[in-house]
Amino acid sequence: MSDVFDPLSFFDPVSIEGESTEKTEASLDKQTLNETVLMSVEKEEKEKEKKEEGDLQAVxxxxxxxxxxxxxxxxxxxxxxxxxxxxxxxxxxxxxxxxxxxxxxxxxxxxxxxxxxxxxxxxxxxxxxxxxxxxxxxxxxxxxxxxxxxxxxxxxxxxxxxxxxxxxxxxxxxxxxxxxxxxxAPALRGNSTRYIKLDNSNEKIALYEPALTEDKVGNITWGASLVLSNAIVSNSSITSSWLDYNESSPILELGAGTGLVSIILANQNTKHHIISTDLPEIIDNLAQNIKLNNIECNFLSSEEKFTISQKTDEITVTYLDWTNPSEFLERSYSTETKFEILIFSDPVYSHQHPFWVRDTVKALLSTKKGSKVVFMVGRRERFEDVRDSLWNLISGLGLILSEADTIDSFDDYDR
Known part of the structure; x- marks a missing residue:
C-alpha cells in the first residue's frame, strides 16, 4: 500500500519547539500532529475569550x-x-x-x-x-x-x-x-458627521452635515476652512498678522457654513468674541455644530436687535445676507463702529459672489487703522475668473495686501 495517497504530503513539516530533527512531509507522526492541534485549539480559545470580553467594541x-x-x-x-x-x-x-x-x-x-x-x-x-x-x-x-x-x-x-x-x-x-x-459620490452621503483633526492635535472636531442640496451648499465643510483652521492653530504668518491674543475686538466670520473656523477661533483662548454668520437656512445647523463641540452658543434667529457680546467662551450665531449687509449692522447696533476683523473662507463659487463680497466688506469693515479682512479662497480651475474678479473688486476698495501664501490641499467635492 505504499502508493496510497497521503494528504499530509501536501503540507510542510511542522516544527515543534525543542525538536532538533526536521521532519519531512511523509514522516509527520501522530504525536507532532496532536501537539499541533492542541496548540491551535488553545489559541482559538484564548481569542474567543478576548472577544467575549468586549474586544469587538473597537475593531x-x-x-x-x-x-x-x-x-x-x-x-x-x-x-x-x-x-x-x-x-x-x-x-x-x-x-x-x-x-x-x-x-x-x-x-x-x-x-x-x-x-x-x-x-x-x-x-x-x-x-x-x-x-x-x-x-x-x-x-x-x-x-x-x-x-x-x-x-x-x-x-x-x-x-x-x-x-x-x-x-x-x-x-x-x-x-x-x-x-x-x-x-x-461623497456628496450623496446624506446626513452624516465629518470629523476634523488639525495638524499637531489629537483632538477631533465633529461637524454634522445634512444631506447636500443645491441651495444649501453652506451645510458642508469646504477645504479652505480646514486650511485656515490649521493656519490659526499653528500661528503661521498668515494668521499672526491679524490674530492678536491681546486685542479684544470682535471677529466676524461671514459664510461660516458648518462652523469649523469659528469653533477653532473660540478654542484659541483669545480675547476676541466670535460672531459666526451665514444665511437663514444655514444657521440652524451652524449653531448645532457649535453646541456639538461643547461651546456655548448665543443663537439669534429673529429680527430683534442685539448687542455684541464680550464673552470669549461663547459664539454668537446669527444670519447675515451679503446682498443686504446694512441690515445686520442695524440689528447689531454696529452702524457706527463696524468691525476690525472680517473672515471669509471659500466665499466665491458664482459670478455674483465677488460683487456681494465687495459690497459686504465695504459695508462692514471699519475704517480704523489696522482693520483687516482675511480671505482663504480655494484655487479651483473652473472658478479662476471668479477669483480674479474678487481680487480686482477688493483692490478697488483701496485695501492693501499685507500677507499672502499658497497652500496645497484638497476637499472631497469637485468644485
Missing amino acids: VADPDVFEEIPATVLDLPLPYAPFHILLSTLKLLQPAKTTNFSRDTDNLVCLDDIGLQPENIKQISNYLSLPETTILTFTALPVTASTDLTAYLTRIIAHPLSHLSEEERDVIYDLASYIMSANS
Missing part, C-alpha cells in the same frame, strides 16, 4: 491585520437571509466615518457608532460559518471591492424579499440604497 477595518482571509463580496449573505442578518451586514457596509476629507486613517470601527453589538457579529458568523474577525472585514469592502459591492447591493434592492414584512423590506431597501449612493 480594525483594515483586512491586512487579520490572520483569517479577508471577506469578499461572495461571502455576504444572500437576499433570502433573515432580517437581522441582512440588517447587521448592511450596517457593516456603511461608509466609514470621514476625518478631514478622506476615510478615517486609523481604520477603526466602533460597533456602537453603527448600531451593532458583538452579539450581532456572532450571529452573522454562525449564519455564514465564517470567523468573527472575517465578518469584521466586511467594513473594508466598500473600498476594496466597490464595483462588486454595488452589484451585490443592486441585487438586494431588486429582490422582492418576500420572506420579510413590509416594514422590514423598507428598512433593507433604504439602507442598501443609501450605501450604494454614498459609495458613488
Whole structure:
C-alpha cells in the first residue's frame, strides 16, 4: 500500500519547539500532529475569550491585520437571509466615518457608532460559518471591492424579499440604497458627521452635515476652512498678522457654513468674541455644530436687535445676507463702529459672489487703522475668473495686501 495517497504530503513539516530533527512531509507522526492541534485549539480559545470580553467594541477595518482571509463580496449573505442578518451586514457596509476629507486613517470601527453589538457579529458568523474577525472585514469592502459591492447591493434592492414584512423590506431597501449612493459620490452621503483633526492635535472636531442640496451648499465643510483652521492653530504668518491674543475686538466670520473656523477661533483662548454668520437656512445647523463641540452658543434667529457680546467662551450665531449687509449692522447696533476683523473662507463659487463680497466688506469693515479682512479662497480651475474678479473688486476698495501664501490641499467635492 505504499502508493496510497497521503494528504499530509501536501503540507510542510511542522516544527515543534525543542525538536532538533526536521521532519519531512511523509514522516509527520501522530504525536507532532496532536501537539499541533492542541496548540491551535488553545489559541482559538484564548481569542474567543478576548472577544467575549468586549474586544469587538473597537475593531480594525483594515483586512491586512487579520490572520483569517479577508471577506469578499461572495461571502455576504444572500437576499433570502433573515432580517437581522441582512440588517447587521448592511450596517457593516456603511461608509466609514470621514476625518478631514478622506476615510478615517486609523481604520477603526466602533460597533456602537453603527448600531451593532458583538452579539450581532456572532450571529452573522454562525449564519455564514465564517470567523468573527472575517465578518469584521466586511467594513473594508466598500473600498476594496466597490464595483462588486454595488452589484451585490443592486441585487438586494431588486429582490422582492418576500420572506420579510413590509416594514422590514423598507428598512433593507433604504439602507442598501443609501450605501450604494454614498459609495458613488461623497456628496450623496446624506446626513452624516465629518470629523476634523488639525495638524499637531489629537483632538477631533465633529461637524454634522445634512444631506447636500443645491441651495444649501453652506451645510458642508469646504477645504479652505480646514486650511485656515490649521493656519490659526499653528500661528503661521498668515494668521499672526491679524490674530492678536491681546486685542479684544470682535471677529466676524461671514459664510461660516458648518462652523469649523469659528469653533477653532473660540478654542484659541483669545480675547476676541466670535460672531459666526451665514444665511437663514444655514444657521440652524451652524449653531448645532457649535453646541456639538461643547461651546456655548448665543443663537439669534429673529429680527430683534442685539448687542455684541464680550464673552470669549461663547459664539454668537446669527444670519447675515451679503446682498443686504446694512441690515445686520442695524440689528447689531454696529452702524457706527463696524468691525476690525472680517473672515471669509471659500466665499466665491458664482459670478455674483465677488460683487456681494465687495459690497459686504465695504459695508462692514471699519475704517480704523489696522482693520483687516482675511480671505482663504480655494484655487479651483473652473472658478479662476471668479477669483480674479474678487481680487480686482477688493483692490478697488483701496485695501492693501499685507500677507499672502499658497497652500496645497484638497476637499472631497469637485468644485
